[in-house]
Amino acid sequence: MNAIDRLLDPIPIPKMIRVRQKFDRPQLADVAGELQSKLRAKGILAAIKPGQKVAITIGSRGISNMPLLIKTLVEEIKRCGGEPFMIPAMGSHGGATSVGQREMIIGLGYSEEYIGAQICSDIEPVPIGVSANGLPVFFDKHAWEADWTIVANRIKPHTSFRGPIESGLQKMIAIGLGKQKGAAICHELGFDKMAENIPAMARVSLAKANILCGIGVLENAFHETCRLEVLTNPEIAALEPSLLAAAKRLAPRIHFDRLDAVVIDEIGKNISGTGFDTNVIGRYHTPCISGGPSVKQLAVLDITDASHGNANGLGIADYTTRRAYEKISFAHTYPNALTSTVPLSVKIPMVLKNDKQAIQACIKTCNRLDKENATIVRLRNTNDLKELEVSMGLYAYVQAHPYLEIVSDAYDLAFNSQGNLF
Numbered sequence: 108m109n110a111i112d113r114l115l116d117p118i119p120i121p122k123m124i125r126v127r128q129k130f131d132r133p134q135l136a137d138v139a140g141e142l143q144s145k146l147r148a149k150g151i152l153a154a155i156k157p158g159q160k161v162a163i164t165i166g167s168r169g170i171s172n173m174p175l176l177i178k179t180l181v182e183e184i185k186r187c188g189g190e191p192f193m194i195p196a197m198g199s200h201g202g203a204t205s206v207g208q209r210e211m212i213i214g215l216g217y218s219e220e221y222i223g224a225q226i227c228s229d230i231e232p233v234p235i236g237v238s239a240n241g242l243p244v245f246f247d248k249h250a251w252e253a254d255w256t257i258v259a260n261r262i263k264p265h266t267s268f269r270g271p272i273e274s275g276l277q278k279m280i281a282i283g284l285g286k287q288k289g290a291a292i293c294h295e296l297g298f299d300k301m302a303e304n305i306p307a308m309a310r311v312s313l314a315k316a317n318i319l320c321g322i323g324v325l326e327n328a329f330h331e332t333c334r335l336e337v338l339t340n341p342e343i344a345a346l347e348p349s350l351l352a353a354a355k356r357l358a359p360r361i362h363f364d365r366l367d368a369v370v371i372d373e374i375g376k377n378i379s380g381t382g383f384d385t386n387v388i389g390r391y392h393t394p395c396i397s398g399g400p401s402v403k404q405l406a407v408l409d410i411t412d413a414s415h416g417n418a419n420g421l422g423i424a425d426y427t428t429r430r431a432y433e434k435i436s437f438a439h440t441y442p443n444a445l446t447s448t449v450p451l452s453v454k455i456p457m458v459l460k461n462d463k464q465a466i467q468a469c470i471k472t473c474n475r476l477d478k479e480n481a482t483i484v485r486l487r488n489t490n491d492l493k494e495l496e497v498s499m500g501l502y503a504y505v506q507a508h509p510y511l512e513i514v515s516d517a518y519d520l521a522f523n524s525q526g527n528l529f
Contacts (some may be wrong), residue, residue: 130328157188164196196283198290270302370471375411381422422454461526
């Protein structure tokens, strides 16, 4: 037994209960039909002539129903005689390489076979102008050479800054279509300038490039599609702020204000740009954002396979496991931090041999004598918040909360022979 084992083995892990969280749950029953209806209502399809090439943006997130929506969009464009194709629009993700970005979108469900359209991936963009605040603006080469570009993305709160425009259509235009160069320029002056830089750069592309429309998707707290809007080119800048405001009202959270520890089973780029939604945990890697619960200690146990070794966000945690550490690809992880100019999110936290020790380390360092009553919340990932595991130290709080429901008896966490959770 080494010194780490001697320090952590005696630390008690409290019994847990399963808790169901309640949120408003608006949903779209037929997302494909909604897209078809709104494309026609806006007259978007009438602009596409036979033989015209149409670029469709694909981002780096796992977004519910988005592969289906892209497939539906491709079918509608083909009915007009257009020739649709997909382009990665993800800034520096996928290791900031053409091949890496192509592989990433295939892994997210956008294969050429399923979608029915070719993937054209080129990390080198073309310069198209300068923003009003003096920033060079770039645009995807294949999209620039096409007749039209359609931007499709989820609209949601950003994990690193606040503003009238955060994650959504204009961010995808400025950073996603700008490729690594555009992402680097937009981030160059720090996140406190992002709320200014994104719309300034997007205005250039909206004016000079061939952007036909934007398709904005909103999700409820269960990450189900609950609203879909097709915006014409001028409507993107005009209406996206109101859609962001609606997305913030729908955003998921954990219904706890103060916790000794949060344990996240997995993080990854398919879940969030920062590996996990920092808004949910209340842990951030920039000073330009605040809010959420107060969490003393944070453990991240694993990295999703779909993240391809990109461990962005791991540095925000206090503890992780050797399993997660051994998945890290510096080639996929570091370009994000170098581009965003925020190294904190890719630092390496304390690495412990297994899940059990990572949890015990959280409890040992939470600064309370009655460690058996530590207040702990465990979640699979920040996209899956319907049910949580909660320590018995929170039992009374849960019983009294109108949006929390106990759905199990108390139990001990089960670990395998390697000390990892089943």
